[in-house]
Amino acid sequence: MGKNILIIGAGVxxxxxxxxxxxxGFSTKVLEMHDQPGGMCTAWTRGHYTLDGCIHWLVGTKPGTKMxxxxxxxxxxxxxxxAQHEIFRQIVVGDRVLNVYTDPDALEEEMLEKSDGDEDIIREFTDAIRGFIGFEPPLDTRKISIIEYIRMLPYLPKLMRYQKVTIGEFTERFTDPFLKKAFRMIFPLSSSPxxxxVLxxxxxxxxxxxxxxxxSLAFAKRIERRYLELGGQVSYRSKVVKILIEGGRATGVLLDDGSEVHADHIVSACDGHHTLFDLIGEEHLDQHAVRPYQVLETFKPIVYxxxxxxxxMTGEPPIxxxxxxxxxxxxxxxxxxxGWAVHSYDPSRAPPGKCTITSMIETDYGFWRDAHSDRSRYECEKRKVRDILxxxxxxxxxxxxxxxxVVDVATPLTWERYTGVWQGAYEGWMPSTEARRMTIPRTLEKVENFSICGQWVEPGGGVPPSAISGRNAIRDICRREKVRFHGQAR
Ligand SMILES: Cc1cc2nc3c(=O)[nH]c(=O)nc-3n(C[C@H](O)[C@H](O)[C@H](O)COP(=O)(O)OP(=O)(O)OC[C@H]3O[C@@H](n4cnc5c(N)ncnc54)[C@H](O)[C@@H]3O)c2cc1C
Structure with missing residues (x-):
């Protein structure tokens, strides 16, 4: 068995x-503060219902793709x-409805039928979608392989074009008031490319x-099962409170019960802010590592x-x-x-003839932090949100x-308590143009044998980027240890 690796966090x-x-060929151990795997990729039961807290769509469901x-x-x-959906999202403006079909031909027809003018911009949008069918983004944008680069070549002009314009800017080009309002809601990430x-x-x-x-929890448990089958170990209820650093090298971790665990490599797969400012400590940080936390915008937290x-609710649109x-x-x-999501496509979530519904509402972290100081006010605010929905x-x-x-209301403080996610920013950094231009460091200049993976080093976050970044952390360790990296996806 090769060298050993300690991994902090049993999220994806x-x-x-x-x-x-x-x-x-490494000997690995995952330390997780909670009592089950998944982190934010999770679900919980209430009565006969399984309330899902994560995956609305997952990239990589087509056999044969890299993901x-x-x-x-x-x-x-x-x-x-x-489940594959015919309609991604239904947008309602007054008494008018736009069905955002996943098939670009059907979407084009729908948008043309529902708009007065804007034909050019509608066709530009749907052509852009068609143009990216079959495109697979590189697994690591910082280390694009020659094969990946060659495969990307035909897409490069379009890629550059649609990286430059933001969703907000494109929306402004619509003149039809209904379509302008509706388009903004297809992906409400106006500062993102x-x-x-389109992708x-x-x-x-x-x-x-x-x-x-x-x-989502079943999804995470399948990965945990694979990990255990491969001989890995997970230690639950093991909260790391410090990463031990000696002579500029990470040598192990200190747990909240006072015990120490040592290893050749430490990989932090938990919250980025917690990793740097609590577990590592400012004295070991360099300006590159700190900078994203000073300048980048995080996902706005949600009340869920x-x-x-x-x-x-069979036949209702998923969102x-x-x-x-x-x-x-x-x-x-x-x-x-x-807005809300109706999960009638997944029979595992509710007894026959019943259904689960979830709603993500952007919210202010400070509001909930203040409310939490008075338990009855906090509960009252949660009830108000439930009543409005x-x-x-x-x-x-x-x-x-x-x-x-059954009803359950999770606030940014719930996510924070459950996974330690910084200020409830459930997907880390917004995929803004600035964030995508910045290379978020995965290692520290002053600490050897340490790396960080997960949504805080991949702007935009999400389950697939987290999985990819876990893979990339090991590939980088393989390089350092001069071990040939194995894994099907290249
Ligand atoms: C409501 C909601 C909807 C979402 N929808 C989607 C979607 O449709 N598609 C999609 O791809 N993504 C979605 N996401 C985002 C996705 O869940 C996250 O981006 C992804 O799961 C992050 O994984 P991670 O492993 O990087 O981090 P996390 O899931 O945060 O995992 C970190 C783990 O570290 C543990 N930990 C923290 N601190 C310590 C410590 N000190 N010691 C030990 N353990 C520690 C935590 O308990 C946790 O298990 C959604 C998220 C939410 C909340």
Whole structure:
């Protein structure tokens, strides 16, 4: 057995690093503060319902793609049905509806039919989607292989073009007021490059961004199973409080029970801010590592409402967004839209004839932190959010209010408590143009044998980038140790 690696965190990134570590001959151990795997890729039960807290779509569901081979390495989709949606999202503006079809031809037809003018821009958008079908982004944008580069060549002009324009800028080009309002909601990430929207729809249309049934926790548990089968070890309820550094090298970790665990390499796959400022300590940090935390924008935290309803919602679109006539205040913030996901496509989440619904509402971290100092106010604010959502669901689905059997409201503090995620920024850094230009360091200049992986080194976050970054952390260790890297995806 080769050298040993300690991995902090059993989220998708940590489990992926563990699997690739084992596959490459290292002896690895994952330390997880919680009592189960998955981190933010999770779900929980309430009564007969499984409330899912993560995957709405997953890149890599098409057999044969690079990302699919990574899921193959990790056993993540083994024996799992993948739901492919005809409609990605339904957007409601007043009494008008835009169905965002995953097939670009159907989407083009829908947009042309629902708009007055804007034909050129509609066709430009749907042509861009068609143009990226089959495109596979490199597994590591910092180390693009020659093969990957050659495969990317035909896409480069389009790639550069749609990296330069943001979703917000493109939206401004629509003149039809309905379409302008609706387009903004397809991917409400106005500062992000249009490329992200175009690529996601291209992947969906190609069957490479479906939704694994069984949910997010089952998905994470399959990776954990693969890791254990490969001989890895996971230690739950093991909270790391310090990374031990001697003579400029990471040598081990200190756990909250006072014990120390030593290893040749330490990989942190937990929250980035916690890793640098709590576990490592400012005296060991360099300016490159700190800079993202000074200048980049994080994902705005969310309040996440989950419901189990005694109602058959078969055929409802997986995601609905309602653009409001007048903004409403939710948890101290003005909202100009409200949306929800209906999971009727996944029978594992509810008994037959019933369904789960979830809603992600952007919110202010400070609001919930302040509310939390008074338990009854905190609970009251959660109930208010639940009531507002129920009211809007009732308008769309009359009678649903009395069919709600379970409700759960998670705030940014819930995510923070559960996974340690900094200020509830559930996907790390926004994939803004600035973030994508910046190379977020995965190692530290002053600490050898240490690396960091997970959503905080991959702007945009998400389950696939976390898995890729766990793999890349091991590939980098292989390089340092002069070991040939093994893994199906290249
Ligand atoms: C509501 C919601 C919806 C989402 N939807 C999608 C989606 O549709 N598609 C998609 O791809 N992504 C989605 N995401 C994002 C995705 O969940 C995350 O980007 C991804 O799971 C992050 O994985 P990670 O391993 O990098 O980090 P994490 O999941 O944060 O894992 C870190 C782990 O480290 C542990 N830990 C923290 N501190 C310590 C410590 N000191 N000692 C030991 N252990 C520690 C934590 O408990 C956790 O298990 C969603 C997230 C949320 C919350």
């Amino acid at each position: 990134a940590g489990l992926s690093a563990g699997c690739y570590g084992q596959m490459n 699919n081979r990574i899921w193959g390495d990790l056993g993540a989709l083994q024996d799992c049905q993948v 249009l490329f992200i929207a 996601t729809l291209a992947l969906m249309s190609d069957g490479d961004a479906g939704c694994p049934t069984g949910g 409402v989950s419901m189990g309803v005694d109602r058959d 609905t967004t309602v653009v409001l006539d007048q903004p409403i205040e939710i948890a101290g913030e003005k909202q100009d839209c409200i 129920t009211e809007h669901l009732e308008t769309r689905y009359p009678g649903i209010g009395s069919q709600i059997e």
